[in-house]
Amino acid sequence: NTKQAERKRRTGRAESVKRRAGRSGREPVSVVTGAAGFLGSHLTDYLLAQGHRVIGIDNLITGNVANIEHLAGEPRFRFICQDVTEYLFLAGPVDYVWHFASPASPADYLNFPIQTLKVGSLGTHKALGLARHKGARFLLASTSEVYGDPEVHPQSEDYWGHVNPIGPRGCYDESKRFAEALTMAYQREHGLETRIVRIFNTYGPRMRLNDGRVVPNFIVQALKGRPLTVYGDGSQTRSFCYVSDLIEGVYRLMMSDYGLPVNLGNPTELTVLQFAREILRLTGSRSRIVFKPLPQDDPRQRRPDITRARKLLGWEPRVPLEEGLVRTIEDFRRRL
Ligand code: NAD
């Protein structure tokens, strides 16, 4: 049947990327867009540890070279400061393209709505074009925001979402939905090997102190003895995944032969108010909690259904929230 044929074709091509890199006796070459960002920099470290050469591309709109400065002098790493919506010229072979460039914090994409739409559309087009030109495999960093303010709970990959296209978050949600559609079109029309990961709230060391997301906000507020700003009544829920777990899952997905979206995140769900109390407990802070207006279209509840990742990738998160937060708080203390 067509599904089997499609799978066979994809699997056949999947092997070809690995075989080609292996046959030539050289290290696999990865391009990471958004390499100076939070996730992109952790992914870069992981790939280097796996023996890849890495070319990082970033225009530093929300990233920071401090995230990759420890790689200065690393012969297998090269950094190109460039906007990925511009044409990407790269000499030599590329085996994997990991497309992570995009503002990701609600505060950031509210500040840069047009840049966000451009990197998800034009930037994804350029990154896909690069992968096609090089015969590389492509992975899109998509998001749980494609589900919008979800009407089903927990969210599985089959859910099509509940997104307000013209609301303030629409610039991000729709750019990622477009990016997914474009990725699938390249897979179907050009036979490109593609992967889509839908990432749920992920946290860890190197998050920008002032990126406006709940994890940096609460930790910085707690460490500085300022009030923790809970938006709304704090009954909305999120599920937080530690960065090392996420990166491990992303790598496994790229190396798998699965061409449809896969959720990655930690299914441990808590309310934002519970989360604020947890940060107070772990920092030992005596900050108060204050309530601020809930931003428009803020999703009421979010928890990944990770059945697919468990089955296909044998993956599930291993770092408990407390342990991940302790490591993250240490990193924030050092940087403050
Ligand atoms: P981040 O802001 O730390 O990193 C994004 C990086 O992309 C930054 O370094 C930024 O400068 C770069 N960038 C943005 N636009 C660019 C452009 N036009 N050209 C070149 N570089 C550009 O955010 P992050 O948390 O590391 O997120 C990385 C990716 O993962 C994003 O695509 C995001 O949508 C996705 N994601 C993250 C989470 C999360 O919880 N961290 C959740 C879902 C999806």
Ligand code: UDP
């Ligand atoms: N939030 C909060 N206080 C803050 C920052 C965020 O209560 O100082 C809430 C926000 O309204 C949302 C949740 O925390 O319900 C997670 O927000 P974040 O910006 O981290 O990412 P989101 O999951 O909304 O993309």
